[in-house]
Amino acid sequence: MALTNMLAIQFTNALVLWFAGFRRTLDDDDVGKLGQIGLFLKRNSAVLIALIVIGGYLSVNFGKTLNEQKFERQSIALVEQSIQNQANYLVSHSFTHEEKNTHTLRVVIQGLITPSQAQAIELEQQIQALAKDTLDDRVIKLQIRFVPEVVIQSAPADESELKLSPDDIKNLQKVAKN
Template sequence: MPIEKDKDATIVVKDTPDQEKYELLKEKIRYKQALRENSKKIDHQKVRLNIQADALPSKTFFIMNALAAVIAGYGLLSNSAAVVIGAMLVAMMLGPISGIALALIDNRWLLFKTALSTLLLGIGMIYSIGIILGLVNYDLPMTNEILSRTQPTILDLMIALAGGAAGAFSAVSPRLSVAVVGVAVATALVPPLVASGILFAHMEWKNSANAFLLAVTNIFAIQISSSLVLWIAGFRRGSTEEVQSTVKEFLKRNAVSLMFLALLGIYLSFNFYALLNTRLYESSTEATISTELNHANNIIDTIQYDKRDDFTLIRVSIRGDIPPSPAQIAALNQKLLPDLNDNPSIVQVRFIPIDIIQAEDSPNVKLEQDEAQKLSVQ
């Protein structure tokens, strides 16, 4: 006869000193297992095979990178950073760069040629897709996501060096996924290549060249940092038997890449210095203009810079009640700093009057300055 549920027997086990010892022993065993998992040695042969496989010009490589280029292209054209980042979930540009890094460290000419050809084919395909997207969507304007990749600086070089090191470390670490880090590294490659193609289709040669330069900078930086991580991890030759390799040997095998990286670093440092000076000049100019013109219910909407041969024309768009006088603008010009070429800065104001319209029987309420600020469309 079955026992009723409310009358079932209940067994109560009390904690004993012996049970606490058993729990402590099990915890120590788990801790030692975790230590063994973290201390696993690098399987050099397996890592080499994985890098070599990813460096091959496979169908998967071209299909996934083509899809990444299309998604990134439309993310750039729609000015969506989220779409651009999401496109990198399918990109596979880290593989051939890691193959080049391993080939230089192991001194393997055949692997170098294979990985380099895969990389060049991938670059050509992605760039071509960018040109096609630019031609198909020729009427769309250049977005901030595209233009932001046309001003490479030394900061981009530092980011690429860190990304390449992370990718190489994930490749040799038994407990890290190279796919996740590959996404971050590909973010620095596919978008600037697609952006350069789109700009090329719009015949914006200078911006296109700058975006392509950003991609090239990232490639060299990722390769150098990957080579360094692999060399430190013990990858010294193309066999299962590792040998000692000096720093001199490392520098010799990566001499060409290091030379290009040094030249790029110098050029990008000048770019960063010029960009920094431009930002400081614009920040100082905008602060002065705001102090002089942004009052009496007048609201500054936009400030644009038009560089001429002998001066910089600063176009200021203002909405408000009372337009500034020519004498005010002349006094403002005297207070502005010269531009980066030591030429005068000249302000030109486009004034848009604001009319307050209400019913005849409505009370006449004055628009205060703080209320005008809230109504401003920046």
Template sequence: MSEDIKDHKEITRANIRVNAQLDVPFLAMNTLAAIIASYGLLANSAAVVIGAMIVAMLFSPILGLALGLVEGEKLLVRHAIKSLIVGSILVYFTAFLIGFLHSDIPITPEIMARTAPNFLDLMVAFAGGAAGAYATISPRLSTSFVGVAIATALVPPLCASAILLGHGNFELARGAFLLTFTNIIAIQFVSSVVLWLNGFHGFYFWQKSSIWELLKRNVISLVLLLLLVVALSYNLQKVVARQLYESKVIRVVGEELLNYPNLRLIRVNIDEENGIQMVRVMVGGLEKPDAKGFVRQLEKRLAEEDKTRPAAVRLRYVQVDVFDRDGEVKAIAERD
């Protein structure tokens, strides 16, 4: 091993240890990141949320924890865990206060997007963690943009959970917190693997370590990951099944509307209530349809398509008046 590589590894170790420490800049920057991210979430601004991550520092203690576990440095592990816990609590408390003070602001899509973690989120966390760890140890790469990308996987879902808790929505808050926990575990474990593969085996560069030693030191993370894989895979399966069902419903509604040439579909909403799929269909037209016959036929078709999901249809009709430059057009087909 060349002297340059040895020196670079020692410098990298020193930087990771310093950045994992709990100090005033760490607390200040994470507080500011939480404030910016929280208001970005409430304003439904993805740009603000991403921009807030430039000042976030939660990745540093995770990387410190990864290095400590790989090299068996118990003191670094303790310091990193302390920094991660205190930093996360500070971010959560800050976002909770903002969510509580602005509980009159409706929950935005940016917040909702972080409340239902699945297996795809775990894969994103793996890739982000690997990129961040590799950028940290490589002299050719900058960690700036990679750090921002990883921060978006940590601070926004944590802030989303706190805001939802401030709104009193415990179920959605739990989902957003699970996403944060998933990202932390995945980023830490994959960072440990990347560090180990790149020769960070011990405090001194000549020390050796087997893969079994790596797994033993990361046994808690590995067990948690396996549990998360099962849970998130189940969540992904539910999401996919629901999307397929919604596509099926929209197709059936469209086919049934072919029997009503004067009607056009406006939207379809599907909610589950007491184990029954409530299919709410809104249509527009010039003439009121045979609502009773349409609803019965649609419920019959849905039962034939999927016998495992009982469905109840609710139809809403909106009177549509179509005009052209010369006056009212009676045939709705002319809209097309």
């Protein structure tokens, strides 16, 4: 990055000075063959070529980074979609790169309904299919950590806050009377 900045500053400096009229005096033969613009490009060709090469490399890396971020956003959206009809919510997520082509998506889900292994396998397959469309030859592993949510109140205001079935409430009332 620093090299790119130094080269860009050098080239821009040369360009500004050239436009301002600060040019080397040369023989008329050199100017006639290439012209003023040609001479400028000839003198600065090494810097210009280096900028083009580095710019191309940075552009390719930027494109890969954008694809990875898109994949990560879509993967998290799949996880959230898979738990949207449950009493669960996504607490956190992280992607780790374990090997060159192996990545692990770790999610922490909190709620009332524990996801099954079959649900985890199905979700991992969906994420892997997404990886085939977005990324090249990457194996995606999914790890789900489930944290059960327990609500404890000292004195609930009414029956709806207990979140118990009517039969459970009747049994609790019988125990309280005895």
